[in-house]
Amino acid sequence: MNGEVLSFSLFSALAVGGAGLALFSKSAVRSAFALLASFLGVAGLYLVLGADFLAVTQILLYAGGILVLYLFGLMLVPPEGDEPRALRRPLALVVAVAPVAVLLIGFLSRPSHGARAVLAEPTETVKEIGLALLRPDGWLLPFEYASILLLAALVGAVHLARRSVSNEEAE
Amino acid sequence: MTSSAFSRWWRNLSDGVISTARGMRITLRTFLRKPVTVQYPDEKPDLGGRYRGIHYLEQDLCIYCDACAKACPVDCIEMDATRHGKELEWHAFTLDYNRCMLCELCVYPCPKDCIHQGEEYALVTEDREDMVRDLLTWKGLTEEQKQKVAEVEALKAQRAAGGGE
Amino acid sequence: MDGNFISHLLSASLPPGFPFWGLALLAAFLGALCVVGFVSILALVSVWLERKIAGHIQARLGPMRTGGWHGWSQTLADAIKLLTKEDVILRGADPVLFRLAPALVMGSALAMFAVLPFAPGVQFADIDLGVYFLLAVASLTTIGVIMAGWGSNNKWSLYGAMREAAQATSYEIPLALSLIPPILHFGTFSLLSATEQQSGWGGMQWYIFSDAFWVAIPSFFLFFTAALAENKRAPFDLPESESELVAGFHTEYSGLRFAFFFLEEYAAMFAASAVATAYWLGGWNFPGMTFLSTGSLWLPILGALAFLLKAMFLVCVMIWIRWTLPRLRIDQVMTLGWKYLTPLALGIMVAAAGWEAWRASL
Numbered sequence: 001m002n003g004e005v006l007s008f009s010l011f012s013a014l015a016v017g018g019a020g021l022a023l024f025s026k027s028a029v030r031s032a033f034a035l036l037a038s039f040l041g042v043a044g045l046y047l048v049l050g051a052d053f054l055a056v057t058q059i060l061l062y063a064g065g066i067l068v069l070y071l072f073g074l075m076l077v078p079p080e081g082d083e084p085r086a087l088r089r090p091l092a093l094v095v096a097v098a099p100v101a102v103l104l105i106g107f108l109s110r111p112s113h114g115a116r117a118v119l120a121e122p123t124e125t126v127k128e129i130g131l132a133l134l135r136p137d138g139w140l141l142p143f144e145y146a147s148i149l150l151l152a153a154l155v156g157a158v159h160l161a162r163r164s165v166s167n168e169e170a171e
Numbered sequence: 172m173t174s175s176a177f178s179r180w181w182r183n184l185s186d187g188v189i190s191t192a193r194g195m196r197i198t199l200r201t202f203l204r205k206p207v208t209v210q211y212p213d214e215k216p217d218l219g220g221r222y223r224g225i226h227y228l229e230q231d232l233c234i235y236c237d238a239c240a241k242a243c244p245v246d247c248i249e250m251d252a253t254r255h256g257k258e259l260e261w262h263a264f265t266l267d268y269n270r271c272m273l274c275e276l277c278v279y280p281c282p283k284d285c286i287h288q289g290e291e292y293a294l295v296t297e298d299r300e301d302m303v304r305d306l307l308t309w310k311g312l313t314e315e316q317k318q319k320v321a322e323v324e325a326l327k328a329q330r331a332a333g334g335g336e
Numbered sequence: 337m338d339g340n341f342i343s344h345l346l347s348a349s350l351p352p353g354f355p356f357w358g359l360a361l362l363a364a365f366l367g368a369l370c371v372v373g374f375v376s377i378l379a380l381v382s383v384w385l386e387r388k389i390a391g392h393i394q395a396r397l398g399p400m401r402t403g404g405w406h407g408w409s410q411t412l413a414d415a416i417k418l419l420t421k422e423d424v425i426l427r428g429a430d431p432v433l434f435r436l437a438p439a440l441v442m443g444s445a446l447a448m449f450a451v452l453p454f455a456p457g458v459q460f461a462d463i464d465l466g467v468y469f470l471l472a473v474a475s476l477t478t479i480g481v482i483m484a485g486w487g488s489n490n491k492w493s494l495y496g497a498m499r500e501a502a503q504a505t506s507y508e509i510p511l512a513l514s515l516i517p518p519i520l521h522f523g524t525f526s527l528l529s530a531t532e533q534q535s536g537w538g539g540m541q542w543y544i545f546s547d548a549f550w551v552a553i554p555s556f557f558l559f560f561t562a563a564l565a566e567n568k569r570a571p572f573d574l575p576e577s578e579s580e581l582v583a584g585f586h587t588e589y590s591g592l593r594f595a596f597f598f599l600e601e602y603a604a605m606f607a608a609s610a611v612a613t614a615y616w617l618g619g620w621n622f623p624g625m626t627f628l629s630t631g632s633l634w635l636p637i638l639g640a641l642a643f644l645l646k647a648m649f650l651v652c653v654m655i656w657i658r659w660t661l662p663r664l665r666i667d668q669v670m671t672l673g674w675k676y677l678t679p680l681a682l683g684i685m686v687a688a689a690g691w692e693a694w695r696a697s698l
Contacts, residue, residue: 006357029486030430030432030433033433033436033479033483036479052463052464052465053465053468056465056468056469056472057468057472059472059473059475059476060468060471060472060475063472063475063476063479064471064472064474064475064476064478064479064508065475065505065508067479068475068478068479068482068501068504068505069501069505071479071482071486071501072498072501072502072505075486075494075497075498075501125464126464126465126468126525180675180676183676184676184680187672187676191657191660191661194660194661195656195657195660197660198393198656198659198660199656201392201393201394201395202389202392202393202656204395206391206392206395206396206397207395207396208391208395208396208397210397210400
């Protein structure tokens with residue numbers, strides 16, 4: 001057993017275990033914290049693949065940003081004790097199973113299934129990713145498109161959150 | 172954003188920076204100043220010379236006139252002595268600090284200026300009885316006094332003997 | 337993996353057939369031990385400094401008795417007291433989260449020390465991502481704080497955790513944005529490489545003295561302010577504001593677990609100061625270092641001394657600010673973060689990008 005296999009199994013166990021805990025935990029806040037383990041496991045998997053920038057971004061964005069916002073949201077929501085388990089709702093079952101099934105079919109029907117991807121040892125991932133994102137012959141257009149989409153979402157959120165002046169005066 | 176809102180933003184910003192800098196200058200100045208703390212049991216605070224602390228008595232000057240005890244508004248001074256001619260044989264000169272309010276009224280009437288209030292203020296005791304302090308430095312007759320009394324007695328005896336002649 | 341001085345030392349002393357991952361694990365373990373020791377001593381010194389500075393700012397003396405000279409061992413005595421105190425876990429607390437939170441907070445604080453370049457050759461890992469990794473790891477402390485607040489099952493703790501969540505996510509943005517000017521200037525995330533690029537002019541070519549000083553100085557102040565807020569230091573110590581929340585997120589913690597939160601605060605303060613030192617204040621570079629030959633043993637020693645002095649000076653400034661400014665209100669904290677620091681950081685980022693692009697085009 002070499003280090004790569006060891007760390008891969010460790011991190012994937014962490015990712016899958018965290019996800020499982022998040023699914024089956026009864027307390028919403030606890031499942032959010034279980035997601036942290038899952039995020040860290042996925043970050044570790046990225047590291048094993050040599051994508052260090054992606055791994056750190058995973059931690060920074062998902063663990064440091066999105067998870068904190070999840071938790072913030074969860075704490076604002078009053079706890080609901082007798083929520084029926086999601087599996088009893090047929091629609092929820094369909095919504096949950098369908099994407100997994102699509103993914104599985106896609107994965108199993110791929111001809112290269114089973115072959116191990118050969119990875120070049122990346123040296124300067126940051127530089128490469130930066131150049132790929134910002135070069136006109138690279139991913140500049142999708143990158144800018146995503147930025148504009150996010151900006152639009154931001155402006156929309158600000159507009160929705162803003163109280164109108166007349167409302168404020170009425171108070 | 173209107174122009175007034177924009178200028179208000181800049182003013183807020185510069186106010187914040189300037190007031191923070193000012194506050195930090197003030198705290199720096201205090202930081203560099205000598206601290207006022209007195210390390211109490213090791214050092215004694217400077218009480219300024221007119222402090223009315225625990226009394227002390229210049230016993231050799233005292234004439235057992237009771238003026239201080241009479242002046243005391245709370246009757247906390249008690250004294251007891253036997254006169255041997257001019258010499259005083261002191262038995263007690265107590266001051267009850269349970270009652271004393273350190274008002275200094277006992278100090279003024281003293282004709283010999285022998286009772287004073289010092290800078291000592293620590294009155295802590297474990298027992299209420301200990302609050303009754305004896306201000307005497309010695310009790311009874313000193314050797315010097317005994318000698319003087321003996322001289323006087325001898326003189327008296329001599330005179331008595333002479334008178335009897 | 338280039339390895340650091342620990343792995344070099346290990347690979348020299350271990351038998352040749354030793355597997356590489358074993359060596360890496362061993363080196364990591366020893367490095368972690370070093371970091372724990374360093375952080376403990378650092379916290380002892382910083383807490384003592386905090387008390388002395390707080391005292392003198394208020395015209396007092398601070399601790400004077402314990403240990404003789406100016407109460408130097410007061411924090412040592414406090415540490416022993418904390419270690420021997422009873423470890424209380426409430427019946428209503430979430431047993432897993434309550435126990436996990438201090439470990440997560442402490443672990444992420446210690447991980448930050450892995451990438452700090454203390455002196456030439458003294459760094460645990462010079463990874464390409466340097467400061468980016470540091471930011472990511474620092475954001476994990478936020479999760480730990482929220483975990484502590486939720487796990488304590490106490491409304492004050494929960495309030496503290498909510499404030500931390502709101503504050504940390506808000507200030508992460510100006511914090512990261514204010515790091516962009518030096519990153520653009522040096523063209524690297526690596527703190528080591530940035531430090532090495534500041535060694536010119538006889539050890540004085542620091543970023544704040546370079547030709548880009550006019551963006552360096554405001555970005556330094558922005559970074560410092562955002563780092564104060566990110567580390568929950570006064571005037572941004574709302575998550576633990578003792579006047580209204582008892583002790584905020586660590587109200588229910590006692591003994592060693594409380595000590596972990598305490599240690600984390602000082603470790604994070606030092607880490608933020610160290611980043612500021614490495615990016616803006618020249619890292620270990622000091623004037624006169626050019627007189628030392630490159631292989632000299634004095635270079636790492638004096639370099640580490642210069643680095644520690646600069647970082648500790650910034651820690652002292654943080655303490656100074658704490659004893660100067662009163663705590664802000666939560667809406668003031670949010671206003672400062674979103675309406676002032678974020679736009680300013682964006683503006684400075686654009687200015688720095690323009691300047692660096694113009695310089696590169698020359």
